Amino acid sequence: MVQIVVFSFAGIMGKLDEYSTCPGFREDYMQKLQIFVFKLQDSFKLALLRNPSHQADMVPEDQVGPGVALSPPLVSSDAYSALELWESRFRGKMRLFWWQLLSWRQGRQRPETMGFSKSDSITQDLVWRIEEILAGRILSEQRLAGLLRQEGFWPSDISRALDRAVDGGQITQLPGFIKAPWGQHVCSRCQGEYVEKAPCLRCGKGDCLRCVTCSSMGEHRACSTLLALQHTQRMEPLERIKPQLKLDYDLTFAQQQASKELLQFWQDGQGKALVWAACGAGKTEVTFALIQRALSAGGQVLFAIPRQDIVREMTERLQAAFPSVTVASHYGGQPWFAPGKLVVATTHQVLHFYRRFSLAILDEVDAFPYQGNEMLRFGIQRALLPQGKLVEMTATPNVRREYKRVITIPARYHGFPLPEPELVVSKLQPWGAMEANDLPHQLVDNLQGAQGPWLVFAPTIAACSRLRSLLSQALERPVGLCHSKVEHRAAVIKQFRDGDLDIMVTTSVLERGVTFPGVGVIVLYADHAVFNVSALVQIAGRVGRTAKAPRGTVLFLASRLSASMKQARQLIQELNREARERGLLTSEETP
Ligand SMILES: [Zn+2]
Numbered sequence: 276m277v278q279i280v281v282f283s284f285a286g287i288m289g290k291l292d293e294y295s296t297c298p299g300f301r302e303d304y305m306q307k308l309q310i311f312v313f314k315l316q317d318s319f320k321l322a323l324l325r326n327p328s329h330q331a332d333m334v335p336e337d338q339v340g341p342g343v344a345l346s347p348p349l350v351s352s353d354a355y356s357a358l359e360l361w362e363s364r365f366r367g368k369m370r371l372f373w374w375q376l377l378s379w380r381q382g383r384q385r386p387e388t389m390g391f392s393k394s395d396s397i398t399q400d401l402v403w404r405i406e407e408i409l410a411g412r413i414l415s416e417q418r419l420a421g422l423l424r425q426e427g428f429w430p431s432d433i434s435r436a437l438d439r440a441v442d443g444g445q446i447t448q449l450p451g452f453i454k455a456p457w458g459q460h461v462c463s464r465c466q467g468e469y470v471e472k473a474p475c476l477r478c479g480k481g482d483c484l485r486c487v488t489c490s491s492m493g494e495h496r497a498c499s500t501l502l503a504l505q506h507t508q509r510m511e512p513l514e515r516i517k518p519q520l521k522l523d524y525d526l527t528f529a530q531q532q533a534s535k536e537l538l539q540f541w542q543d544g545q546g547k548a549l550v551w552a553a554c555g556a557g558k559t560e561v562t563f564a565l566i567q568r569a570l571s572a573g574g575q576v577l578f579a580i581p582r583q584d585i586v587r588e589m590t591e592r593l594q595a596a597f598p599s600v601t602v603a604s605h606y607g608g609q610p611w612f613a614p615g616k617l618v619v620a621t622t623h624q625v626l627h628f629y630r631r632f633s634l635a636i637l638d639e640v641d642a643f644p645y646q647g648n649e650m651l652r653f654g655i656q657r658a659l660l661p662q663g664k665l666v667e668m669t670a671t672p673n674v675r676r677e678y679k680r681v682i683t684i685p686a687r688y689h690g691f692p693l694p695e696p697e698l699v700v701s702k703l704q705p706w707g708a709m710e711a712n713d714l715p716h717q718l719v720d721n722l723q724g725a726q727g728p729w730l731v732f733a734p735t736i737a738a739c740s741r742l743r744s745l746l747s748q749a750l751e752r753p754v755g756l757c758h759s760k761v762e763h764r765a766a767v768i769k770q771f772r773d774g775d776l777d778i779m780v781t782t783s784v785l786e787r788g789v790t791f792p793g794v795g796v797i798v799l800y801a802d803h804a805v806f807n808v809s810a811l812v813q814i815a816g817r818v819g820r821t822a823k824a825p826r827g828t829v830l831f832l833a834s835r836l837s838a839s840m841k842q843a844r845q846l847i848q849e850l851n852r853e854a855r856e857r858g859l860l861t862s863e864e865t866p
């Protein structure tokens with residue numbers, strides 16, 4: 276049994292709040308933490324307790340004297356910052372003074388000693404169960420408690436087991452936010468610093484801090500407590516069975532070379548590699564041998580994809596390639612608990628993993644927006660075992676210097692070079708003011724001259740709508756429209772695929788992940804900021820993907836030549852040059 280995780284980025288931007296759809300998640304579970312100090316033989320011990328009656332678990336039997344409460348029950352972030360203060364006091368020279376002062380005061384106020392006992396048959400079982408659930412994960416206390424309550428455990432037992440496991444060092448406990456030395460609050464779930472204060476139903480505070488960065492994964496607040504296993508060796512025992520790898524097709528020569536290089540990367544013990552692949556060169560299959568190697572070594576593998584819509588498809592591909600392995604698909608619903616050593620999940624899922632994977636494969640790194648990117652990188656690092664390896668895959672390598680090893684797949688299976696974009700600079704009217712006779716002739720000539728299908732890209736929905744109506748006027752035939760707000764998008768795409776429409780005006784929604792045989796692309800306003808290098812390379816990558824139609828037109832039209840336009844062309848040319856040098860352009864005709 277083996278598992279890979281593929282996660283997708285779309286969830287971060289989307290509306291999906293899987294916490295609220297997760298059965299068994301109880302909003303009302305809220306445990307506060309109270310600070311206690313205990314006097315040992317020649318030292319003091321400070322502890323955060325969910326309940327004063329758990330004191331007996333904290334100190335050796337012969338030394339149990341009542342502890343002294345240093346705070347009222349506090350929400351976790353407050354408890355941790357108060358704990359810091361008390362730790363410095365009880366480390367300092369005045370510690371005996373503090374002890375006497377506090378115990379005298381508490382003695383006067385609450386003379387009765389707490390009745391507590393050590394009888395705890397259920398607690399040890401529960402600690403084991405908690406360790407089992409937390410293996411390779413980092414979860415909020417609410418989430419963990421929700422699951423345990425579903426399994427029939429009592430809240431009082433859960434809180435006692437947690438206190439004991441934290442005290443015993445089996446579990447790492449983190450407050451919702453940590454205060455950075457420069458005063459900023461940092462989210463312990465995603466390391467984000469973008470926080471806001473808002474009334475909280477859970478802890479009842481009017482100004483409970485809330486993380487904005489990871490909010491789409493469900494609310495994370497200052498009153499949340501995160502739990503993970505302290506030691507990774509508590510994970511499932513290693514299984515050294517070599518999983519069968521089954522492919523119904525052969526890898527191309529370029530893919531085979533990349534696949535071997537990845538195995539070498541594993542062998543060499545490097546931490547991080549970049550796979551730079553031409554669009555449509557098939558980079559996924561290249562990782563399969565490496566995945567097999569990692570699984571055979573007893574490890575678990577994470578395969579990460581930025582878009583939720585292809586998680587399912589990727590799960591199926593991996594399951595077909597590794598029939599003897601359980602592939603877990605993590606997205607929406609209650610996915611965080613799906614078992615499998617090969618896990619496919621959405622991006623927000625990565626923040627639920629903790630020192631679990633010996634290999635993580637991050638697909639389409641270039642597709643992550645900046646903010647998500649930071650969070651993702653942190654999440655991936657935490658999800659990997661300390662010695663875990665990371666393979667990032669992209670079509671637009673922005674920072675090649677970061678990687679000791681860059682593996683390229685410069686050619687597609689059919690052996691033709693990638694169609695290189697033609698850059699055309701011509702004064703374009705702003706789309707709001709454009710009329711039919713303002714349409715650039717390069718656009719109209721192409722659409723009238725050559726057979727479709729044609730994808731015409733424009734930067735915004737407004738620009739697309741305008742262009743569509745102008746083009747249908749100018750060309751006197753139907754022109755399709757595709758953007759995120761088009762209601763029957765799938766139907767429109769089907770019409771285009773079936774040839775009922777041969778021109779489609781679209782935003783970046785069709786920029787990646789789609790193949791239309793024989794398509795040509797024209798990007799209008801290609802100097803617009805939405806058309807960054809990665810987007811332009813992906814758009815160009817729609818052309819010439821099939822053996823039947825391995826060539827095609829790629830035209831970038833703009834009022835000025837942007838750096839992204841130039842870079843996109845350079846990257847494509849660089850791959851073609853390398854493919855030619857390595858003799859991979861087997862079908863290229865001599866000009
Ligand atoms: Zn966060």
Ligand SMILES: [Zn+2]
Pocket residue numbers: 350475476477478479480483484496497498499
């Ligand atoms: Zn709160």
